[in-house]
Amino acid sequence: MGCMTMSSAKINAAIDNLKSVGVRITPQRHAILEHLIQSMSHPTADEIYKALEGKFPNMSVATVYNNLRVFKEAGLVKELTYGDSSSRFDCVTTDHYHIICDSCGKIVDFHYPGLDEVESLAESVTGFDVGRHRMEIYGVCPDCKRKH
Amino acid sequence: MGCMTMSSAKINAAIDNLKSVGVRITPQRHAILEHLIQSMSHPTADEIYKALEGKFPNMSVATVYNNLRVFKEAGLVKELTYGDSSSRFDCVTTDHYHIICDSCGKIVDFHYPGLDEVESLAESVTGFDVGRHRMEIYGVCPDCKRKH
DNA sequence: TCTTACTTTATAATCGTTATAATTAGTCTA
DNA sequence: TAGACTAATTATAACGATTATAAAGTAAGA
Known part of the structure; x- marks a missing residue:
């Protein structure tokens, strides 16, 4: 299916990126990356942890945090910090903004040309x-x- | 001095605002408000707490948090949440944005007409x-x- | 195989913030 | 002004997200 292929391609590109900067691809890293790319959402570290505990019953939360940091440093992932308690993590694809629902917290991607002028x-x-x-x-x- | 008068006026306006919605003006509230208005910065709750411990040796951190919430609800104060650990608090005067130094963390106010178009x-x-x-x-x- | 560096795990520590319960202080009415 | 009611403060404990630590495991190179 088209979506599947897209995801695989993205995952492979991300993995190549990581390898090229000398980051080892462990099963945990692969799974976290895969989840981030396929979920199409903006999960918290804990959500990732819970989503993968079926596959990795012994994985530690620290592993999730550690690897999110690794991915961030490689430029693959962005950390989103809103007012609420925990950070959310977003796969970097193209530049975009987020629009957030005040009522249910849903986060939707939203493209807008450039605010170079403001900068x-x-x-x-x-x-x-x-x-x-x-x-x-x-x-x-x-x-x-x-x-309502 | 001009600045002093400005600050006093702002403080009085804020106090009137609070009184009008039935909020009691305690010495602690007055001091927190005064500090927020006069400091011209964007302090964290802990910075406010430390700045006032000379005047109020027994004041609890909870009091600072409680009152910042009260001020927020009254629309006097905005909570700024950036990526770092703790929130900063900003007196609401006119609408403005913030520009933040990646190197030292300084926050500077910055006015820009409107981004109604984006909205x-x-x-x-x-x-x-x-x-x-x-x-x-x-x-x-x-x-x-x-x-550098 | 031995060595080395990297990763994961489990656990404890940290730190900002919030909840709780007891005490204190304002405010209102009589 | 006294008494009563309510709100605010304090001290302390609890919470939850994140980070630090140390031990055990795992991959890669000489």
């Missing part, structure tokens, strides 16, 4: 060397709107 | 009812640039 204005006003920015949009998702 | 596009693409957004810009501040 360059910030640069000239503050004297910073600007490198990047983050933005989240908040609102109520269609499902939650219906429920 | 409305997000609305039409995702079907959400959009309420608000947040954005932070990251870079290296002038001081840190000089030190």
